[in-house]
Amino acid sequence: MLKTRLVSILAGVALAALAGSAQAQVKERNIRVSNGINEDHPVGNGVAKMKACMAEKSGGKLKLQAFWGGALGGDLQATQALRAGTQEMVITSSSPLVGIMPELGVFDLPFLFTNEKEADAILDGAFGKYIAEKLPAFGVVNLSYWENGFRNLTNSKRAVSKAEELTGLKVRVMQNNIFLDSFKSMGANATPMAFGEVFAALETHAIDGQENPLVTIDTSKLYEVQKYLTMTRHAYTPFLALYSKKLWDQLSPEEQAILTDCSIVGRDEERRVSRELNDKSLANLKKQGMQVSEVAPAELTKMREATAAVYQRHEATIGKETIERLKADLAKIRGSN
Numbered sequence: 275m276l277k278t279r280l281v282s283i284l285a286g287v288a289l290a291a292l293a294g295s296a297q298a299q300v301k302e303r304n305i306r307v308s309n310g311i312n313e314d315h316p317v318g319n320g321v322a323k324m325k326a327c328m329a330e331k332s333g334g335k336l337k338l339q340a341f342w343g344g345a346l347g348g349d350l351q352a353t354q355a356l357r358a359g360t361q362e363m364v365i366t367s368s369s370p371l372v373g374i375m376p377e378l379g380v381f382d383l384p385f386l387f388t389n390e391k392e393a394d395a396i397l398d399g400a401f402g403k404y405i406a407e408k409l410p411a412f413g414v415v416n417l418s419y420w421e422n423g424f425r426n427l428t429n430s431k432r433a434v435s436k437a438e439e440l441t442g443l444k445v446r447v448m449q450n451n452i453f454l455d456s457f458k459s460m461g462a463n464a465t466p467m468a469f470g471e472v473f474a475a476l477e478t479h480a481i482d483g484q485e486n487p488l489v490t491i492d493t494s495k496l497y498e499v500q501k502y503l504t505m506t507r508h509a510y511t512p513f514l515a516l517y518s519k520k521l522w523d524q525l526s527p528e529e530q531a532i533l534t535d536c537s538i539v540g541r542d543e544e545r546r547v548s549r550e551l552n553d554k555s556l557a558n559l560k561k562q563g564m565q566v567s568e569v570a571p572a573e574l575t576k577m578r579e580a581t582a583a584v585y586q587r588h589e590a591t592i593g594k595e596t597i598e599r600l601k602a603d604l605a606k607i608r609g610s611n
Contacts, residue, residue: 307363320544327536357413359520382452417537420513429483437576492555497562
């Protein structure tokens, strides 16, 4: 009995020592995370969960400080700060980063995913890992993929429900060639622009429209300067929770594990809220006076056909292996459903 009790005490002491040792490997750190969107976006919910998780796992030593609405610069600027080692984190869409890592352009290819389940399986599976393993060479580490969501078109000129009605619309797109090519292929006058400039450009009619997920359209109050919404669901672009590779290498394995684990906790919350809010955002956009148009299957087919050549035109830049690998993984997922 005494021997058993002694073993139990020694085991407890050993566990306490291990916990203390792990805790000693976690330093007091204030980690800044930048976002181009507003705090009431689902990313705000994800960041709050991630922050609480980090505080719990680090004994309050790892603090997450969020900056919203591009307060630390646009997503591309913030990512460059990560690469330089002057900022810790950014949660950014993959799309502005294709100039840094061309393979990320695979997520911008038009009409790639048909639903969120497919997107999750690709991003959280082998293909997502394949892309993430390439990022450290470009100065950043991807902790997890969050949801930006399916993108839809808005404009202030006319209702759009047919492919040809896109012709001549001056539409802001993200600053990458695939989105430019996709919208030009559908007849629009595609204009690259940082998201922070979009509201003012729409308000002054420097541009007619833009494309974004419903939650972003809603939380950014684009209904104040846009009348028409078209449910194109033309692209699904993920957010990446990126960390500076230079600063990551200065973290202990325990700190890295906490950040990785808590980013996944944040991701799950952000996706949950995003999907819950999607229908609510659509209802609110209608309530705010936006006229919503669906795209009939035949018209959607026309849009797909108009953009089919985009895949071939960007194969050399993205990489044939990357595109083929994603197509093969998607075929497996669709085959198992």
